[in-house]
Amino acid sequence: MTQSPWQPISPSKPVRPAKEPLNRERIVDTALRVMVDQGYEAVSMRKIAQELHTGPASLYAHVANKKELDQLLVDRAAQAMNLPSPPDPERWQEQLKEAMREMLRAMRTMPGVARAAIGAVPLGEAALRTTECLLGILKAGGLPDQAVAWAVDLIPLYVTAVAFEENVQRADEWSPEDIERFLDGLRSYFASLPADRFPLTMALAGPLTAGAAGDDRFEFGIAVITAGLASLAELH
Amino acid sequence: MTQSPWQPISPSKPVRPAKEPLNRERIVDTALRVMVDQGYEAVSMRKIAQELHTGPASLYAHVANKKELDQLLVDRAAQAMNLPSPPDPERWQEQLKEAMREMLRAMRTMPGVARAAIGAVPLGEAALRTTECLLGILKAGGLPDQAVAWAVDLIPLYVTAVAFEENVQRADEWSPEDIERFLDGLRSYFASLPADRFPLTMALAGPLTAGAAGDDRFEFGIAVITAGLASLAELH
DNA sequence: TCGAGCATAGAACAGTGTTCGTCAACGAAC
DNA sequence: GTTCGTTGACGAACACTGTTCTATGCTCGA
Incomplete structure (x- = not known):
């Protein structure tokens, strides 16, 4: 502000930037x-x-x-989700998998949001949009209404739990190297267990510790859920 | 300690009960x-x-x-779990369902423990015992090793997420009446939505809100997971 | 008897969510 | 232009949290 030479000099005041109102x-x-x-x-x-x-x-x-x-x-997070649409009866299973991938992708762009989401009934408008999309895909798959309704509870529950687990590990600041070291320690720990106490755990130490850093576990999970729903669809 | 008659009587002291040492x-x-x-x-x-x-x-x-x-x-919580054993190839799917029911039952006896469990890698000795049992059941089902290993991650993740969700609702002190009221409100809310925005959500308002107080949702979830694993087993 | 080691536990530190009470800005009414 | 009511802003305070620091007392072995 230009000070007019005709105005008395006001007491010095720290210039506070105009504050944008809260909302x-x-x-x-x-x-x-x-x-x-x-x-x-x-x-x-x-x-x-x-x-x-x-x-x-x-x-x-x-x-x-x-x-x-x-x-x-x-x-x-729900606003950031773009689930497959419209539902296609010919490829509803692939659409369901894409939907779950998209939900996890969106949660990963906001790490930690799963901590807020887990256990909550999602009622926001955007969350309802994802529910509507999921219902469409599941209906296209020919599932009975009750199964459709309960599946839209199961699917976000699983995806949110995966995102939660990822975030807990990230919060502990596990780099890929840390995860690998942890898994090495786990392998050693498993190897040190009495063989007669945990034979299968020891025998499967490799597969148990595989795929932690990638998406293989998640892909397995979504394949199981999709295959399970598909087999229920076949029963009707 | 026996007081010697030759000692002066000590000033009165509040009698502190012997404290059991911490452990x-x-x-x-x-x-x-x-x-x-x-x-x-x-x-x-x-x-x-x-x-x-x-x-x-x-x-x-x-x-x-x-x-x-x-x-x-x-x-x-893991110590309180008694999973079905020995594994029976003839009824591995029923055993898997029983195992998931037992895990949820045990968590329900310690409401809130799912809050501690979610996101953690369970490494306690008791947790390893449940892992060993699950591995046995899944091996009995004929699944390939990698699938077996990833399934023992998926199964507790799902059960823990269910227990977590239940506990959040319980923490909000929802009586069965509160849940019913909430669902009535949800039904009204769904009914008030623009019909063209969420047609399937509105059409399925009944099934979406059914079975919250019972085990039907959980039974559905374990059926989906078990059917999914069974169908993967059939592929091998 | 003495010193080391260990457990106990009050005090303190650095934080948390939330409410209370006060103040300023603003718009409506006169 | 003044007055009043409403609303938002925000410091102070309340009641709590996890954890560390430091002093103290007890136990046990030398």
């Missing part, structure tokens, strides 16, 4: 940024408030509590 | 009792210490930290 979207945006940058455990009302240059109490005019903030994060 | 088992016992009585979120180092008439710092001579305490709780 729910900015709070959720900031929470998401903190979660991605520093992990789910770093997301606190104080940390979000600090990033927004305000006090923690200010947030409560826009969100009821921390749990509601969690739910808003979950809906952000 | 890991007592700490875990107490944590478990707090968790069952008051829920997982009530389990804190201070609360456990208070129950044991000591200070929170005392616990750290016996457990490394809260996370290790969690793992000890998980192993307690």
Whole structure:
């Protein structure tokens, strides 16, 4: 601001940048940024408030509590999901697998969101959209209505549990090298067990520790679930 | 100690009951009792210490930290699991279902333990015993080794996620009446949605909200997983 | 008897979610 | 232009958390 030479010099005042008003979207945006940058455990009302240059109490005019903030994060993840559509009866099983891959992909772009999601009933508008897509795919597969309805509970439960597990390991800051070292230790541990106590565990130490760093385990899981649903579809 | 008649009578001292020394088992016992009585979120180092008439710092001579305490709780749950044995190739699928039911049953006797278990690699001795049993059942089913190994990751993941979800709902102190009310509200909510936005969700509102209070959803899930594994077994 | 080792436990540190009470800004009404 | 009510902002406070530091007491072996 240009100071008029005709105005008395006012007492010096620190120039405070005009502060953008708080709103729910900015709070959720900031929470998401903190979660991605520093992990789910770093997301606190104080940390979000600090990033927004305000006090923690200010947030409560826009969100009821921390749990509601969690739910808003979950809906952000759901917004990032683009499930296959329209449903195709000819390739519903492949669409189902693609849907699960897409759900995990979206959760991986917001590591830690599975911690907020697990155990919650997803009711956000975006979450309902994913539910609607899943229902379409499962209906296209010819499953009975009750099976369809319960499958849309099972599928996100599994995918969220996988994302949760991945995030716990990431939170412990396991690099691929750490994971490999952990698995080496696990192999040694298994090798040291009394052979007569855990014969199968010892015999399968290799396969038990395989595929931790890749997507093979997840692909196996989605194949099992899809095959299971397909076999139930065949019964009707 | 017998007081010598030649000693002056000492000033009166509050009689402190002899305190049982702390050990890991007592700490875990107490944590478990707090968790069952008051829920997982009530389990804190201070609360456990208070129950044991000591200070929170005392616990750290016996457990490394809260996370290790969690793992000890998980192993307690594993100790309570009695999986079907020996494996029977003639009825391996039924045994697998029984194993999953038994795992959920054991977790239900320690509500909240799924919160500690989810995301963790179970390495306790009791957990290894359940792994060994599962491996036996899956081998009896004729699955290839890699599938067997990944299935023993998938199965506890699913069961733990179910137990976690149940406990979150229980922690919110949902009585069966609350659940029914919630489902009524969900049905109304679904009914109020634009019909053209979520047609399948609306059409399936009944099945979507059915079976929440019972075991039907869980039975469906274990049927899907078992059928999926069986169909993979048939491919080999 | 003495010193080492270990467990105990209060105090302190650095944080958490949430509520209370006060203040300022703003819009409506007069 | 003034007054009043509403709303959001936000520091202070409350009640709690996990964990470490440090002093103390007990036990046991030399």
